[in-house]
Amino acid sequence: MDIDIDTTTSGPVFNGQARAAVNAFIDEAEEEIARRGVNIVRAELDHLLRNPTGYYESQIRTERVAGDSVVTDGGVVYGPWLAGTGSRNAPETRFAGYPHWRLATQRLQAEAADIAEKVLPQFIRRME
Template sequence: MRLDVSTSSRGPMFDGRALAAANRYVDDLEQQLAEEGLTILRREMRAVFKTPTGYYESRCVIVDGNKIWDSRVVYGPWLAGVGSRNFPVTRFKGYDHWIKTRHQLNTRKRALGERLLRRYTGRM
């Protein structure tokens, strides 16, 4: 008995289109997560800051397409409660706006990723 098997290596998996689509998906997901995180962070800051000036909020931006940072505002660590002048030096323990942002973003990231993935699966 003789068995002949032939295969064809054509299509997105073999010519690099699937890999390119997967890389674009990861880049888009990182960008959307950063934008969602910045939206959450700004909402949290508006909710917890007692006398907001708007300066700190305006300095919180997305860099490199996937990171949120406060542009090294000198009192940023103090606001977050991790500065050298927080409790016990002063009574102020800081706000938890970064912690709440991280928690909320972690609960939303799966749904956001699945929604975005639907756009890319047809290309793979």
């Protein structure tokens, strides 16, 4: 006894649209999370800096690095000193640095899933 079964596959899962939508979602969620990170870092700096000039805050931005969205200070030369990771921080001087990057990272980790969840619906529609 021979049984022949013919199947036809169609739709977003089979034609690549679902995979493309998932990849686009990941990129957009990362970018949205990074934009929120910029806002958080700037807000932390507003609370921490004693004599802000505005220059450092203006350099906080998102960049694509190796395909990922990251928050950076654009390589401002005194950025590591402000963050407390420079060679001229304590014990060399009394200034231990500000915790703006650490605080922003903690807040962003707590908010990241909610941010991604808000971005998701527009990409789910692409997979229907």
